[in-house]
Amino acid sequence: MLALCIPGLARGAWASLRVSTDGLQSDFFVFDHAKVSALAKFAVEKHGNNTANVFQEILDGLAQDPKVAPTMNKHSFHDPNEWVFNNAGGAMGTMYIIHASVTEYLIFFGTPLGTEGHTGRHTSDDYFNILYGEERAFKAGALEAEVYKPGSVHLLRRGEVKQYSMPEGGCWALELAQGWIPPMLPFGFADVASSTLDVISFYNTVKISAREILGNLIQGTVTNALPFSMRLTYSQANSRMQSFLIHIPMFTHAQRVCSARAAWARRHRRHSRQR
Numbered sequence: 001m002l003a004l005c006i007p008g009l010a011r012g013a014w015a016s017l018r019v020s021t022d023g024l025q026s027d028f029f030v031f032d033h034a035k036v037s038a039l040a041k042f043a044v045e046k047h048g049n050n051t052a053n054v055f056q057e058i059l060d061g062l063a064q065d066p067k068v069a070p071t072m073n074k075h076s077f078h079d080p081n082e083w084v085f086n087n088a089g090g091a092m093g094t095m096y097i098i099h100a101s102v103t104e105y106l107i108f109f110g111t112p113l114g115t116e117g118h119t120g121r122h123t124s125d126d127y128f129n130i131l132y133g134e135e136r137a138f139k140a141g142a143l144e145a146e147v148y149k150p151g152s153v154h155l156l157r158r159g160e161v162k163q164y165s166m167p168e169g170g171c172w173a174l175e176l177a178q179g180w181i182p183p184m185l186p187f188g189f190a191d192v193a194s195s196t197l198d199v200i201s202f203y204n205t206v207k208i209s210a211r212e213i214l215g216n217l218i219q220g221t222v223t224n225a226l227p228f229s230m231r232l233t234y235s236q237a238n239s240r241m242q243s244f245l246i247h248i249p250m251f252t253h254a255q256r257v258c259s260a261r262a263a264w265a266r267r268h269r270r271h272s273r274q275r
Contacts, residue, residue, distance in 0.1 A: 030068055033125075036062075036176050039061045041129075042057070049132060051131065071219065073098055077096045085201045086201075086205070087198070090191075093115055095109045099216070102217075103180065105177050108131075108172065110173055111170055120161065122179070122183070122187070123181075125157050125177070126155070126177045129173055130152050130154070131174055135147075135165070136165045
């Protein structure tokens, strides 16, 4: 009897979650997905396969919008410390976070090697703008793959699920998700516990994501939706985040490893200069 009830309960829970996200109107969004896609297409047409120039063209274009510019990551995509590996649904790639909040994220995502996996079933609409290479996808029951080339957009609507692949030779994309972001996080982090055990990448992902989300909350991206008592100054938010993280053993260990690596690098540079 329980086995028969589980599918119905799962569908009911998902329907309730979808209804709760229907209240997220465009007023909560910083980005216009059509403008983002148009900018991505323009950058591809202008710079072709020069991925670094495509990235820079997109960032420069976004920065010209006075609504978007204050919410963007202030750290350069040329900084390798701003890139983190992401394992989710069996696929692996690397990402640079341009913007993150509780209702949106915008990232560069991809791999020069190729990968494939499960998209996940999410509470947001996902606009996957292809910048380089090719992405393929299909829904259960489809007999032919959907093929997305540079300049095109793969739209995965809330609740939809597909298998996707970035064939050998690699693919880079500008990914915009709009909806309710927190329920998506377990999908993005589950592989750390179940397969990779890469706590350093996990720590760096959470650190950068928290930095950007808190920064945008403080700047008012979604502050108007919060009670006044929940609004924090930057120093208060940063202090509370650090106090929370130090009580999680995995974060504490990862932070110690990162600190040890940084100390070793400083000693190595000093010895090199002395020689």
